[in-house]
Amino acid sequence: MDLIRIRDVRKTYKTGTTAIYDLDLNIKKGEFVFIIGSTGCGKSTLIKMLYREEKPSSGKILVGGLDVGKIKNRKVYKLRRKIGVVFQNYQLLPNETAYENVAFALEVLGLPKDEIHAKVMKVLDLVGLKNKAKQYPRHLSGGEQQRVAIARAIVNGPKILICDEPTGNLDPKTSMEIMEVLEAINELGTTIIMVTHDISIVKKMKKRVVLLDSGRVVRDYKEGEYK
Amino acid sequence: MKAFRILGRNIRDSFKSVFRNFSLSLASISCITITLIVVAVAIILSINVTNFTKIVEKDVTIVAFLDVDITEEEKEDVYDQIIALDNIEMNNVEFIDKMEISKDMMASSDVFDSIMGEWTREESPIQDTYQIKVTDINLINKTAEEIKDIENVDVVKYGEGMVDQLVSVFDVIRKGTYIVVIALILVTAFLIANTIKITIMSRKREIEIMRLVGASNINIKIPFIFEGLILGMLGAVIPIVITLYGYTALYDHFGGQLFTNFIQLVKPTPFIYYTSLALLLIGMIVGMIGSSRAVKKYLKI
Ligand SMILES: Nc1ncnc2c1ncn2[C@@H]1O[C@H](COP(=O)(O)OP(=O)(O)OP(=O)(O)O)[C@@H](O)[C@H]1O
Ligand SMILES: [Mg+2]
Numbered sequence: 001m002d003l004i005r006i007r008d009v010r011k012t013y014k015t016g017t018t019a020i021y022d023l024d025l026n027i028k029k030g031e032f033v034f035i036i037g038s039t040g041c042g043k044s045t046l047i048k049m050l051y052r053e054e055k056p057s058s059g060k061i062l063v064g065g066l067d068v069g070k071i072k073n074r075k076v077y078k079l080r081r082k083i084g085v086v087f088q089n090y091q092l093l094p095n096e097t098a099y100e101n102v103a104f105a106l107e108v109l110g111l112p113k114d115e116i117h118a119k120v121m122k123v124l125d126l127v128g129l130k131n132k133a134k135q136y137p138r139h140l141s142g143g144e145q146q147r148v149a150i151a152r153a154i155v156n157g158p159k160i161l162i163c164d165e166p167t168g169n170l171d172p173k174t175s176m177e178i179m180e181v182l183e184a185i186n187e188l189g190t191t192i193i194m195v196t197h198d199i200s201i202v203k204k205m206k207k208r209v210v211l212l213d214s215g216r217v218v219r220d221y222k223e224g225e226y227k
Numbered sequence: 228m229k230a231f232r233i234l235g236r237n238i239r240d241s242f243k244s245v246f247r248n249f250s251l252s253l254a255s256i257s258c259i260t261i262t263l264i265v266v267a268v269a270i271i272l273s274i275n276v277t278n279f280t281k282i283v284e285k286d287v288t289i290v291a292f293l294d295v296d297i298t299e300e301e302k303e304d305v306y307d308q309i310i311a312l313d314n315i316e317m318n319n320v321e322f323i324d325k326m327e328i329s330k331d332m333m334a335s336s337d338v339f340d341s342i343m344g345e346w347t348r349e350e351s352p353i354q355d356t357y358q359i360k361v362t363d364i365n366l367i368n369k370t371a372e373e374i375k376d377i378e379n380v381d382v383v384k385y386g387e388g389m390v391d392q393l394v395s396v397f398d399v400i401r402k403g404t405y406i407v408v409i410a411l412i413l414v415t416a417f418l419i420a421n422t423i424k425i426t427i428m429s430r431k432r433e434i435e436i437m438r439l440v441g442a443s444n445i446n447i448k449i450p451f452i453f454e455g456l457i458l459g460m461l462g463a464v465i466p467i468v469i470t471l472y473g474y475t476a477l478y479d480h481f482g483g484q485l486f487t488n489f490i491q492l493v494k495p496t497p498f499i500y501y502t503s504l505a506l507l508l509i510g511m512i513v514g515m516i517g518s519s520r521a522v523k524k525y526l527k528i
Contacts, residue, residue, distance in 0.1 A: 110232045
């Protein structure tokens with residue numbers, strides 16, 4: 001069953017730039033998909049439409065049965081609770097500890113304190129940061145900050161984790177550590193879609209790879225095909 | 228339960244924010260304070276004037292002096308014509324006999340007593356009168372004119388001018404304060420909107436993350452609305468204290484009346500409590516209007 005269905009989607013920004021042309025793409029539950037392509041080919045635009053940061057200009061996007069293009073602004077939060085998002089620049093709150101940054105995602109949903117504590121400690125353990133829970137972001141390395149961001153993205157148990165160049169600011173070794181974390185999360189059942197420029201990572205991981213060019217899918221490599 | 232936890236979190240955030248940008252919050256709070264002090268003065272003034280006007284209006288009497296040589300029949304006639312007028316109720320017209328008036332005057336002074344004591348009814352230059360209370364004080368001029376036109380009515384007197392003038396002076400003051408109050412409220416709402424705007428800007432990252440992790444729009448907006456509410460409430464503290472203690476002190480100082488016992492002040496209780504409540508509500512509403520404006524304008528979600 002397809003968790004994500006993208007049909008004939010086109011995205012033209014207000015500025016007149018068309019970033020995505022008549023794109024079709026299906027992603028199954030539990031898949032790990034890389035999206036690659038040169039700068040400006042529309043990778044970020046494509047995934048932004050998945051979590052409804054942008055609306056498709058035409059076509060249809062179904063995420064877990066929800067017609068993303070039709071969701072009203074004030075209902076977007078329902079979609080967001082099914083999707084975790086991680087960025088290149090971590091997007092952490094600088095004045096909150098690692099623990100608080102992760103807990104924030106549950107506090108705004110109104111979960112009780114003890115439940116928050118249990119869930120936060122579990123994901124911090126999963127990303128290997130249990131012993132740094134009380135550290136502020138400025139005292140953490142880039143890789144550690146990204147782990148906090150990943151922990152925050154998955155603490156609510158989303159079906160899908162979307163990552164836009166999560167290793168863009170990290171050295172190769174740290175990048176591979178992050179990939180190990182993502183793979184572990186994927187193995188627990190979360191579907192992962194990751195945008196990246198790092199071809200060596202893509203080659204090592206041997207996952208499905210979607211190659212974009214000028215807003216179109218030009219190749220869709222099955223697991224292990226991309227060499 | 229869940230809603231309460233979110234609410235608790237929101238209120239906590241709002242308080243944090245008020246103190247994080249304290250200098251800015253202080254500017255808003257001061258502005259609300261000044262506005263509400265003026266509002267308090269306006270309310271106190273306006274309620275007292277209304278009260279005073281009512282008292283005065285109750286006492287304003289038209290005195291119609293009848294011709295000296297009027298007959299009993301003619302008196303009846305005048306009476307009938309007076310009560311036939313629009314602005315007059317039957318039981319508000321009282322006949323006062325001239326002998327009664329002399330008696331009163333004689334009792335009040337020895338001089339009067341010795342002079343008037345010898346007058347007979349026919350000799351007396353004092354006139355019989357009708358004392359009339361009108362229903363609507365604003366039409367008193369017209370009614371007085373109409374009474375004057377009645378045959379056998381000699382002169383008509385009432386508190387012309389004095390009451391009118393006092394009431395209209397107070398009215399001007401009252402309207403003036405309204406204008407000042409409205410202007411101040413606008414300025415205050417603007418200042419609060421600005422404070423909230425800066426809070427929104429300084430919490431941009433937090434707002435983005437909240438949206439990302441699936442906080443509902445209301446949940447994102449509420450802390451900012453609360454912040455305005457808190458600013459409004461904090462701004463109401465000093466004006467309320469002034470109202471509670473200041474008005475009571477003023478009342479006690481003047482012994483409940485202003486200049487003469489003619490102008491009675493409104494009793495402090497429960498008046499000061501209602502006024503305080505009104506100030507608190509106005510503070511909260513102005514705070515909310517300000518923050519809602521900012522949220523609408525700067526929190527595009
Ligand atoms: N908000 C926007 N408004 C207008 N045009 C935009 C906007 N965002 C992206 N674009 C344009 O759309 C095209 C695709 O941009 P996008 O960010 O999706 O590329 P990308 O593949 O993610 O690039 P990169 O690898 O550099 O991140 C570009 O031409 C870009 O200039
Ligand atoms: Mg991009």
